[in-house]
Amino acid sequence: MSETERDPDGRIKLEQRGALLLIGIDRPEKRNGFTPKMFAELAAAYTRLEEDPELRVGVLHAEGDHFTAGLDMPKCAPLRKEGRPYIPLTEVDPFDLREPMRSKPVVMALKGISFTVAVELMLAADIAIAAEDCRFSQLEVKRGIMAGCGATFRFVERAGWGNAMKLLLTGDEFNAAEALRLNFVQEVVPVGQELDRALEIAGRIAEQAPLAVQATRDNARTAVNYGWQAAYGRIASTQRRLFNTEDAKEGVQSFIEKRPARFVGR
Structure with missing residues (x-):
């Protein structure tokens, strides 16, 4: 049309x-x-x-x-x-x-x-x-x-x-x-x-790591909907997952090499 x-x-x-x-x-x-x-x-x-x-x-x-x-x-x-x-x-x-x-x-x-x-x-x-x-x-x-x-x-x-x-x-x-x-x-x-x-x-x-952005938003929303204790209770497992992503490795490497990170969402 x-x-x-x-x-x-x-x-x-x-x-x-x-x-x-x-x-x-x-x-x-x-x-x-x-x-x-x-x-x-x-x-x-x-x-x-x-x-x-x-x-x-x-x-x-x-x-x-x-x-x-x-x-x-x-x-x-x-x-x-x-x-x-x-x-x-x-x-x-x-x-x-x-x-x-x-x-x-x-x-x-x-x-x-x-x-x-x-x-x-x-x-x-x-x-x-x-x-x-x-x-x-x-x-x-x-x-x-x-x-x-x-x-x-x-x-x-x-x-x-x-x-x-x-x-x-x-x-x-x-x-x-x-x-x-x-x-x-x-x-x-x-x-x-x-x-x-x-x-x-x-x-x-x-420009930021997409999985980290989504996890941050999700944790904040959990606090709004269910209280800070519920949000806090999910942090450890979420952090463990994020620390084992390619993007977390890239975040460390970009820091070492003093360059912008290239995040891929994995």
Whole structure:
């Protein structure tokens, strides 16, 4: 399908740059409003990131001036009324809430209007970069529903109860500076620089030993979900596995030879 024959339900655009997979939300003519088709394609993109051994980091971004105005409700509401999920159960969940879980990191670039699903994808990402013009809102209560992809507990986890309730129960907008204060994003950059900065960070992650990156992320996630004792209990066995990899040997050799390491993910 050509650019002049765009699917009215939008699409998820993919581009591989070395070890990075760029995942683009592409329905700018509708402010990137999410449709069931887009959810399915987003899940397929995350599954490709997870399963392709050449890929080490995902970069989630959007076409146009805005990340997304949220759900295209006329198209999405019928699925929820019937209790059907937006994400196919066999695909990796972009919201990182159920099996199959993601092991590889995702860096996200946000801009302009970034409502509902954008916020929940932001909270599910590992690192989020926001343009100064970002407008955020978890506005489900204004539509007679509630956030369903992690915001109800991740807001509390990141920002504390009062800050979370202030935003979740009013649906009020907040800006990039407030998102930074609440630990929802890690950096705020001038408009137009958000994707470049996300790519820069993703590139730095991709330079590191991929098994070590995944193990680090997994241990941190275990602590968040099950407490530090559970995470600590897994360290010894994970370290033993990592110390016996080719990449660990390369890490030592590169240190001895005073050169950048060349990691292969084994």
